[in-house]
Amino acid sequence: MQYGEKISLIARLIKESTKTIALTGAGISTESGIPDYRSPGTGLWEKQDPAKTASLTALRRDPAGFYSTNLKRWTEFNNAKPNIAHYALAHLEKNNLLLGIITQNIDSLHVRAGSTRVWEVHGHLRTCHCTECKERYPFEELTRLFIEGENPPLCPLCSGVLRPDVVLFEDKMSEAFYQASQAISGCQLLLVVGSSLTVYPVAGLPGVARQLVIINQTQTQWDEEATVVVNESAGKVMRDVLAELGEQI
Ligand SMILES: [Zn+2]
Numbered sequence: 696m697q698y699g700e701k702i703s704l705i706a707r708l709i710k711e712s713t714k715t716i717a718l719t720g721a722g723i724s725t726e727s728g729i730p731d732y733r734s735p736g737t738g739l740w741e742k743q744d745p746a747k748t749a750s751l752t753a754l755r756r757d758p759a760g761f762y763s764t765n766l767k768r769w770t771e772f773n774n775a776k777p778n779i780a781h782y783a784l785a786h787l788e789k790n791n792l793l794l795g796i797i798t799q800n801i802d803s804l805h806v807r808a809g810s811t812r813v814w815e816v817h818g819h820l821r822t823c824h825c826t827e828c829k830e831r832y833p834f835e836e837l838t839r840l841f842i843e844g845e846n847p848p849l850c851p852l853c854s855g856v857l858r859p860d861v862v863l864f865e866d867k868m869s870e871a872f873y874q875a876s877q878a879i880s881g882c883q884l885l886l887v888v889g890s891s892l893t894v895y896p897v898a899g900l901p902g903v904a905r906q907l908v909i910i911n912q913t914q915t916q917w918d919e920e921a922t923v924v925v926n927e928s929a930g931k932v933m934r935d936v937l938a939e940l941g942e943q944i
Pocket of ligand 1: 825826827828829830850851852853854855
């Protein structure tokens with residue numbers, strides 16, 4: 696199938712579906728300047744292993760090292776801006792063409808683009824909480840303390856170590872994941888945008904949807920099950936799909 700035919704088909708599937716959900720991963724945010732962990736040659740994971748650096752064990756054993764290693768990257772996530780693919784999905788939701796977004800990303804870019812129903816299954820970087828008393832703070836509080844020289848950043852109330860509200864390696868799955876698993880039941884169309892579908896349990900979700908569209912730069916293990924696979928950038932494809940639907944952002 697030619698690229699143009701794929702775009703027409705995706706647009707038609709979206710129009711015909713009564714329950715469409717998007718599943719997004721790092722690939723949707725690369726055009727916002729956030730590198731994809733798994734892209735060969737550019738991936739962050741080749742330089743550092745987050746299973747070690749962004750893990751519960753790392754936070755417990757060496758909280759200062761945990762923040763020295765991770766906070767710069769997280770601050771970059773928080774300073775990034777949504778791109779056309781994020782805005783396109785927000786636009787589809789506003790026009791009742793998309794029920795919601797399940798995202799593996801912690802960069803808040805869907806929320807900032809205006810999407811209202813977002814299941815952030817790996818958490819987000821808008822807030823943090825105290826590992827001792829569980830008090831919750833804006834993420835900026837954690838950053839402020841770090842910049843002022845407090846490493847690790849400690850809870851102003853009880854001096855417990857603060858941690859971001861992201862799912863770390865060795866953490867249990869988030870409440871958002873269970874909500875997403877329920878929301879996806881009865882899904883007619885799942886739009887996978889920028890996910891290589893390698894991280895479980897999220898990578899198992901496509902099996903629930905009746906039809907599958909995969910927009911990702913590289914192949915995935917679900918490609919054979921998909922009605923349409925487009926190996927192009929999320930921004931380009933989503934812009935073209937929206938144009939095909941006659942929608943403008
Ligand atoms: Zn506390």
